[in-house]
Amino acid sequence: MTNLNEYFGGRIINAKELTPELKRTLLDQGAIQTAATYQIRGERYCRRCLMRLPQKSEKYDYCRHCINLGKISSSDTLLITNADIIFPTQEKYLNWDGELTDNQRKGVHELLNAFDRHQDHLIWAVTGAGKTEMIFPLIEQALINQQRVAICSPRVDVCIELFPRLQKVFPKTAIGLFHGKSLEKYHLTQIAVMTVHQLIRFEKAFDVLIIDEVDSYPLAGNQMLHQAIKKSKKSIGMMVYLSATPPKELLQKVRKGQITLSKLYQRFHGHPLPEPHCHLLFKEIDFLGINPRLRLKLNQVVSSHQRLMIFFSSIPVMEKFAQKLKRYYPTLSFVSVSSLDKERLEKVQRFREHRVQVILTTTILERGVTFKRVMVLVLNADAKEFSKTSLIQIAGRAGRDKKYFDDEVHFYYRYYNRQIRQACKEIEYLNQQVKK
Ligand SMILES: [Zn+2]
Structure with a gap:
């Protein structure tokens, strides 16, 4: 049957x-x-x-x-197929005992207001502001109204990290995780977590459509995916965009009054974003094996057993550096990951569980992942693969824990270019807004 x-x-x-x-x-x-x-x-x-x-x-x-x-x-x-589905009611939907900060609460209030008016809404929250917790009350409200919710991201890693968190707080609601690599076959669930690509298969399906990391690849500038988002929302549904670095087009819509906005300049723990230290290198990163200025930092990391993320502009640069790292620091434990790596999730888990000290990565881990107490280095921060947005996101990997809010971030480059300047300026600006 x-x-x-x-x-x-x-x-x-x-x-x-x-x-x-x-x-x-x-x-x-x-x-x-x-x-x-x-x-x-x-x-x-x-x-x-x-x-x-x-x-x-x-x-x-x-x-x-x-x-x-x-x-x-x-x-x-x-x-x-028919999208008018009657979902079973529950006595209690949300099972979460965490507490929202005053800032988060204000954002939630604005979000629920927008929900009541079927108004599209943007949450502009600095990295580590706790935007996921902010969507819990919105999802709860939609579930109470027997509506259907999709939470989508262009990045599969973000979906994979989000899914268990939602399962935990909505334990009695059917939740599906759908993406190109998952073995789970599509089936009707009241909450669906999926990559934006999957939305192409839907028409007028969701009452509330939440798009996380709206500015990230491959969604940015992709006409087909943007149309897919529009089309899969029900006519009177609501769209919510989440971003730490919203794209110009969305901010334009805010200015025109087409969507409402909540801003969260503060991280959930109330401490500022780590501001990057900038280091001009006079030679390539592999000069004399590993550039001596870089080695100074690495020596310090190794001797203090500090956990470290190193970001690279491309896979070949990363692989070459990994070989040198092995030669110069034979006892240092590390893994390297990229979009082509089939064992990526497992390696990230090893780093998460402190089984290795260092993780080398491309921009694949620039967002959506949370580690406690890590120093962050970006090598060749002036490379074209790093945009202002990705540098801000990468810097946002540091200082996410209440206890270790002041993790260091270091940018290494040969040319202090626009993306580096703008990223540093924006982080500084966001921190100043909090003090005001
Ligand atoms: Zn087609």
């Missing part, structure tokens, strides 16, 4: 993947049937990802934009 829950909830499904019986059942249960493409001013568009299709005369006749989710040809028919 087919589990209909694997189809319900505003899913867009290619009808040819369904048996005639299943198709009939889904239609009986409120699914709508529609052509796979639609036309506007002579141009054809894909109904699933809303991107433009090639002209009829061209060789292929399918949507190349969303082909990763299964081929959609222009002659196909789609089924969009």
